[in-house]
Amino acid sequence: MAYSDKVLDHYQNPRNVGSLDKDDPNVGTGVVGAPECGDVMKLQIKVDDSGKIVDAKFKTYGCGSAIASSSLATEWLKGTSVDAAAQIKNTQIVEELSLPPVKIHCSVLAEDAIKAAIDDWKKKQGATKAAEAKG
Amino acid sequence: MSQASALDPFAVFGLARSLDLDDKTLEQRYLRLSRECHPDLHRAKDTADCIAVLQRSAEINDAWKVLRDPWQRARALVELLSPGALDRTKRLDPAFLADALELAEEVAMANGDAVPPLRTRIAAALEADFAAVRAELQHGAVDAAARRLHASHYHRKALQDLDAKS
Numbered sequence: 422m423a424y425s426d427k428v429l430d431h432y433q434n435p436r437n438v439g440s441l442d443k444d445d446p447n448v449g450t451g452v453v454g455a456p457e458c459g460d461v462m463k464l465q466i467k468v469d470d471s472g473k474i475v476d477a478k479f480k481t482y483g484c485g486s487a488i489a490s491s492s493l494a495t496e497w498l499k500g501t502s503v504d505a506a507a508q509i510k511n512t513q514i515v516e517e518l519s520l521p522p523v524k525i526h527c528s529v530l531a532e533d534a535i536k537a538a539i540d541d542w543k544k545k546q547g548a549t550k551a552a553e554a555k556g
Numbered sequence: 557m558s559q560a561s562a563l564d565p566f567a568v569f570g571l572a573r574s575l576d577l578d579d580k581t582l583e584q585r586y587l588r589l590s591r592e593c594h595p596d597l598h599r600a601k602d603t604a605d606c607i608a609v610l611q612r613s614a615e616i617n618d619a620w621k622v623l624r625d626p627w628q629r630a631r632a633l634v635e636l637l638s639p640g641a642l643d644r645t646k647r648l649d650p651a652f653l654a655d656a657l658e659l660a661e662e663v664a665m666a667n668g669d670a671v672p673p674l675r676t677r678i679a680a681a682l683e684a685d686f687a688a689v690r691a692e693l694q695h696g697a698v699d700a701a702a703r704r705l706h707a708s709h710y711h712r713k714a715l716q717d718l719d720a721k722s
Contacts, residue, residue, distance in 0.1 A: 456709050
């Protein structure tokens with residue numbers, strides 16, 4: 422199976438590798454895994470007060486397609502709104518990277534990671550607001 | 557799922573479903589079963605007979621492959637006790653996954669003197685996984701056992717990656 426040029430590009434030069442402070446209330450962290458292949462993907466977003474994603478980082482342990490999927494996802498996330506980010510579908514990643522059918526689960530993992538990061542951020546926002554209302 | 561896993565390997569070997577099988581008993585039974593229906597020794601009288609012998613012999617070999625490996629045996633047992641358990645439990649705890657990611661990084665960075673203790677630690681984690689699978693199955697907690705089997709994949713992969721480095 423040959424990887425597409427875009428997959429190879431992201432694999433060789435992954436964008437936005439790294440970590441954000443997971444304890445920062447403006448940071449949402451999503452960690453998801455595919456146990457069949459032992460892949461793990463951590464994706465983090467930093468959101469400003471207007472609901473815009475100002476930074477995104479990832480760390481992925483897995484095959485080239487999983488790394489490319491998460492690298493691409495962080496590129497798409499940066500500068501977009503949380504609401505728009507929630508609309509990102511794995512099929513868009515499949516299309517952009519020309520992933521073959523056996524690698525579609527990598528794009529699903531990336532979509533799951535985005536959703537998990539957003540959920541985590543929302544949960545933190547809720548907790549912060551509750552604390553403010555209480556305080 | 558492959559066809560081999562659809563069959564109950566314990567039934568093929570005439571053994572009770574159990575995680576702990578005695579290696580020697582298992583091997584002896586395999587040799588006996590193989591002898592009983594070896595296609596070369598077993599001169600089939602007609603074509604139907606011949607196909608049946610071949611099929612039986614393939615079943616025995618498939619069951620042997622599963623039963624002889626404790627991890628594959630555990631997976632087969634979990635699926636027999638609760639079909640779909642492995643599929644249902646794929647979503648692992650994020651905290652565990654974060655640890656798995658850290659371990660993968662540690663493996664990637666490890667070199668020289670750091671490798672042997674790391675290998676010992678991961679091997680211990682794998683052993684703990686198997687002990688936990690056994691304990692969960694004893695309590696009838698099949699889904700919990702399935703989850704632990706999934707978790708063990710990360711430890712096995714870490715060990716493979718570490719061995720691939722040296």
